[in-house]
Structure formats: C-alpha cells, structure tokens
Amino acid sequence: MxxxxxxxxxxxxxxxxxxxxxxxxxxxxxxxxxxxxxxxxxxxxxxxxxxxxxxxxxxxxxxxxxxxxxxxxxxxxxxxxxxxxxxxxxxxxxxxxxxxxxxxxxNLPNLPNSKVPQGKTAEDNQVVEQHGTLPQLPATAKPHWILIEQYDIIDFELGNKITGAGFPVYKGKGAKLQRALVNFFLDEAEKAGYHEVQPPVVINEESGYGTGQLPDKEGQMYQLTGEKLYLIPTAEVPITNLYRDVILKEDDLPIKHVGYTPCFRREAGSWGAHVRGLNRLHQFDKVEIVRIHRPEDSYQALEEMALYIRSLLEKLELPYRVLNLCAGDLGFTSAQTYDMEVYSGAQKKWLEVSSVSNFENFQANRLKLRYKDNNNQMQLLHTLNGSALALPRIVAAILENNQSEEGIRIPKVLIPYTRFEIIN
Known part of the structure; x- marks a missing residue:
C-alpha cells in the first residue's frame, strides 16, 4: 500500500x-x-x-x-x-x-521502479539474459501430457475424480520426482543461507491484506465456506506475515526464509492449449524464498535472488531466459519483477517457472513491518520474494527435454534424491 x-x-x-x-x-x-x-x-x-x-x-x-x-x-x-x-x-x-x-x-498498485521498462503487455517484457542450448528433439518427441500417460507417473483423470480438473495425482516415479525436487530446492536454499519454515497453508483476511492478495486477487483464491479463511496462493503470504506488526532491530537484518507448501489458485476462466497438462494447475507444489531488507539494500538482494534462481536452473540442466517485466505486466504489489522461463522442447515454447520481485515498502506499509535504525529512527522495511522453484513446469520441461527411446533421463543433480536415473 x-x-x-x-x-x-x-x-x-x-x-x-x-x-x-x-x-x-x-x-x-x-x-x-x-x-x-x-x-x-x-x-x-x-x-x-x-x-x-x-x-x-x-x-x-x-x-x-x-x-x-x-x-x-x-x-x-x-x-x-x-x-x-x-x-x-x-x-x-x-x-x-x-x-x-x-x-x-x-486499490492503488505499487509504483514501478525506474529500472522497469515501458510497456503494456507481456510482449513488451525485456529479455535480460538467455542461457543454455535449446534441446534439439526428434519430430517424434512428445509433450509431457503424453509422456506422463505413457510412463504412468501423473494421473489427471484420478485427480478429476477425487477433486476436479487441475488437481493431478502423482504416482510412482512421478511422486518421487516431486519429492526429489522439493528436497533439492530446500537443501540448496539452506546452503545459500535461507532459514527454513513450514507455515500454515490457510490464511486469514488480515494476512491476505498484509501482502496484497486482498482485495486485488480475491477471485483467484479458494475461500473456506462460512469462514474468512483462504487457501494460500503461494508461501510468500504466510511467511511474510510472520512479521506483520513487528518492529525489528537493524541487527536482525537481513531476514532470509525458505518454505515449501502446496499452493492453490482458482485461475477461473483459464482454458485452451496453453493450460494443458502441467502448464497450469489449481494445486501445485512450490518452494518459496522470502527476504526482508533495509531499503538501501533491497535491489542488491533482488539481483542476488535472481542469480540464485538461475543457479538452480543451471544445475537442473534446463535452458532458461530472464525477463525484466514491463510496467504494464507487473504484479499489483511489485516495484520490479524478473521472470525466469525454461524452454520446453516438445511444446517449443518458453514456460514461466519463477518470478522474483521487490515490493519495496508496499507490503511493509500494509503489514506495519518496521525497524529501528542505528539512530533509533523508525522506518518501513522492504520485502522481496521469489519462486525457487514452482514444480509443475519444471517437471514438464524435465520430462520433455530429457526424453529418449530408452526413457526420460533424470538430471544428475537429482539422482541422489530420486535414487533412480531414468523413468522407463
């Protein structure tokens, strides 16, 4: 605010x-x-x-x-x-x-930082970097929604039976791959100095308003019937709200948290080929990083977070590109956002797998999140968050880019976690 x-x-x-x-x-x-x-x-x-x-x-x-x-x-x-x-x-x-x-x-969104390019839609986003060689797959290469049926690792029909569309069931090596990715991301975050927390996946109205999901994204969240409680759209919300109505000391900073949660998004009105398979789900797993900094340090922190997410994608051997979002494509609460996209070989398209954002003091003003500087003056802090990483499209890219006649190769870095080298 x-x-x-x-x-x-x-x-x-x-x-x-x-x-x-x-x-x-x-x-x-x-x-x-x-x-x-x-x-x-x-x-x-x-x-x-x-x-x-x-x-x-x-x-x-x-x-x-x-x-x-x-x-x-x-x-x-x-x-x-x-x-x-x-x-x-x-x-x-x-x-x-x-x-x-x-x-x-x-109802007023955050103001874009001067580093944010002009533009109205996603087509105006600025490509900052592209890394890795795009996979050259044979003409017979299959999109992930065919591969998951072929290897019986994710079942959308069962999920539809139990809950509805957009709630898949992960099975066998598919479930193990999910768990492997979560543990890998958490371990990497710990190495990078993030303190792990496991927050609730249900929030109250105060938490929704605190980080800006309410009133802006009320229609995208699942609300509990008869309660002013919501299923979280991202772990950013409960983790950042740990510090609602908190006054920190300068010596407490910076704060660096990581958390794994399931995430829930209604995304009403989504349809078409771009949402097939794992491209868009109503429930998905994500590891989130959240940071709290002094105002003068927050943009250095944003660059550090973006570099860290790049490192994860490189370790997963996925080609990626980094976008600096234009002002018209920024999220409501963001002052600057980098999107990370991986290339999906069989779909021949870029898939967003992470957004890392600096909200400056926009969330902190709502949260009343402040600190006393060394002169004993009260100031609002800056909050940041990023997906590190969201699983569905990462899994889609791994399945598609690593397919062969023998099966789907697991990235080397994940083998200690999956304890198998190939899905076949």
Whole structure:
C-alpha cells in the first residue's frame, strides 16, 4: 500500500508511476484519494480542537464549583455536554473517512521502479539474459501430457475424480520426482543461507491484506465456506506475515526464509492449449524464498535472488531466459519483477517457472513491518520474494527435454534424491 504522506507530497510522481503501469483512470484515483485524505485531516483537526476545548471546560467546572459559582458551572456542564456530542459525531465521521481512505489506498498498485521498462503487455517484457542450448528433439518427441500417460507417473483423470480438473495425482516415479525436487530446492536454499519454515497453508483476511492478495486477487483464491479463511496462493503470504506488526532491530537484518507448501489458485476462466497438462494447475507444489531488507539494500538482494534462481536452473540442466517485466505486466504489489522461463522442447515454447520481485515498502506499509535504525529512527522495511522453484513446469520441461527411446533421463543433480536415473 502506498503511504498517504508520500502520495500527498509526490502527487505528480505517483500519477506518472500509475500511468506507466497503464492503471485505468489514474488521475481520477489519485484525486479521489487526496480529497479523502483532506476530509480526514480536516475532521481530525476539528476533533482535536473539540477535545481540547472539552478538556479545558471540564477543568473549569471544578474551579467554578470551588468558587461557589453554581450557575456558571451548570452552563459549563451544558457546554461540555454539547462538546462531547460533537466529538462523538466527529469521531464517527473520522472513522468513516479513515476506512474509505484505506480502501482507496488498497486499490492503488505499487509504483514501478525506474529500472522497469515501458510497456503494456507481456510482449513488451525485456529479455535480460538467455542461457543454455535449446534441446534439439526428434519430430517424434512428445509433450509431457503424453509422456506422463505413457510412463504412468501423473494421473489427471484420478485427480478429476477425487477433486476436479487441475488437481493431478502423482504416482510412482512421478511422486518421487516431486519429492526429489522439493528436497533439492530446500537443501540448496539452506546452503545459500535461507532459514527454513513450514507455515500454515490457510490464511486469514488480515494476512491476505498484509501482502496484497486482498482485495486485488480475491477471485483467484479458494475461500473456506462460512469462514474468512483462504487457501494460500503461494508461501510468500504466510511467511511474510510472520512479521506483520513487528518492529525489528537493524541487527536482525537481513531476514532470509525458505518454505515449501502446496499452493492453490482458482485461475477461473483459464482454458485452451496453453493450460494443458502441467502448464497450469489449481494445486501445485512450490518452494518459496522470502527476504526482508533495509531499503538501501533491497535491489542488491533482488539481483542476488535472481542469480540464485538461475543457479538452480543451471544445475537442473534446463535452458532458461530472464525477463525484466514491463510496467504494464507487473504484479499489483511489485516495484520490479524478473521472470525466469525454461524452454520446453516438445511444446517449443518458453514456460514461466519463477518470478522474483521487490515490493519495496508496499507490503511493509500494509503489514506495519518496521525497524529501528542505528539512530533509533523508525522506518518501513522492504520485502522481496521469489519462486525457487514452482514444480509443475519444471517437471514438464524435465520430462520433455530429457526424453529418449530408452526413457526420460533424470538430471544428475537429482539422482541422489530420486535414487533412480531414468523413468522407463
């Protein structure tokens, strides 16, 4: 959430950032937010004055009673009563304005960092790097949704029977490959200095608002019937919310966490060839990294996270490319995002497997996540997160790129985890 003080003092900068994002009716949104803030501040000022007057008159009553001036004391009591009634009305009005202002701020996305390129759609994203040789597969190469049936390692029909479309059942070597990837990613994160946590996979409304899933992505999350609880879309949400309403010391920083969870996304309206097989699921496994930094350190941390995710893809022997997302394709809460895509040999397309983002203080403002610097000054922190990695498309690329007449070769780095070298 943008800070109202920043918006008030930097209206042109905020407007330019929203327009760079192609945010609809940006000027109208900024104007409405500023006007609501003015209403709030005027009401707050009047309420403060009324309370001060009421306090002064209350003290005056005691003095008048001591002096035996009963009539004046009675008049002062009536004045106090009127002031209290007015203060009650103003307090209710102030609460209404504060709630309305909060909702207006909730609906404004983060501002893109200056490093974010101009652009409106995914086609305008900037390719930063491409690594590895694209696989040269024979014409008979099969997409992963054929391979998983051939080797009986993932069953979509069983998942559909149990739950519905988008909830596969992993079997045999398919299940072992899933577990191997999770353990590999967790072990690598530990080596890189990340502290592992295992958070809940159900969150409350406060957590959803804290990291920006609410109200922006309410339609993409599964809500528990009769409860204001949601299944998590990513481990970023519960892990970052560990620090909601927390004041850290500068010596506590940086914070580096990793966590494995299943993730749940409704993705209503998704259909077509681009969502076949593992390309898009409603439930999937993911290992997430989350970092909390001082503002001056956060962009160095973003680059470190992106390099770390590259290293995982290289160890898995997967060709990849890195995209710097354009302003129009940024997520609601992000100030800058790198997407990592792997090449899927049989589908002949790039598949997104990770996003690593710096949210600057956008989430921290919602979370009230702050720290005291060495001068004992309170400041908002910067939060970052990244997929390291999401499993479905990684599995799709491994299956497709490593297929042969003998079977599907397992990347060398995973063999100690799978304890088999080939799926056949």
């Amino acid at each position: 943008l800070q109202i003080s920043f918006l008030r003092e930097n209206q042109e900068k905020v407007l330019a950032g929203l327009q760079k994002r192609h945010f609809p009716e940006a000027e109208k949104a900024v104007k409405a937010t500023i006007e609501k803030d003015q209403q709030r501040r005027i009401t707050q000022t009047e309420l403060d004055q009324i309370l001060a007057s009421s306090n002064f008159v209350s003290k005056k009553i005691g003095q008048l009673m001591k002096e035996g001036k009963k009539e004046e004391a009675e008049a002062a009591k009536q004045e106090t009563s009127a002031l209290k009634e007015r203060s009650k009305t103003l307090s209710e009005q102030l609460k209404k304005y504060e709630d309305e202002l909060t909702q207006l701020l909730y």
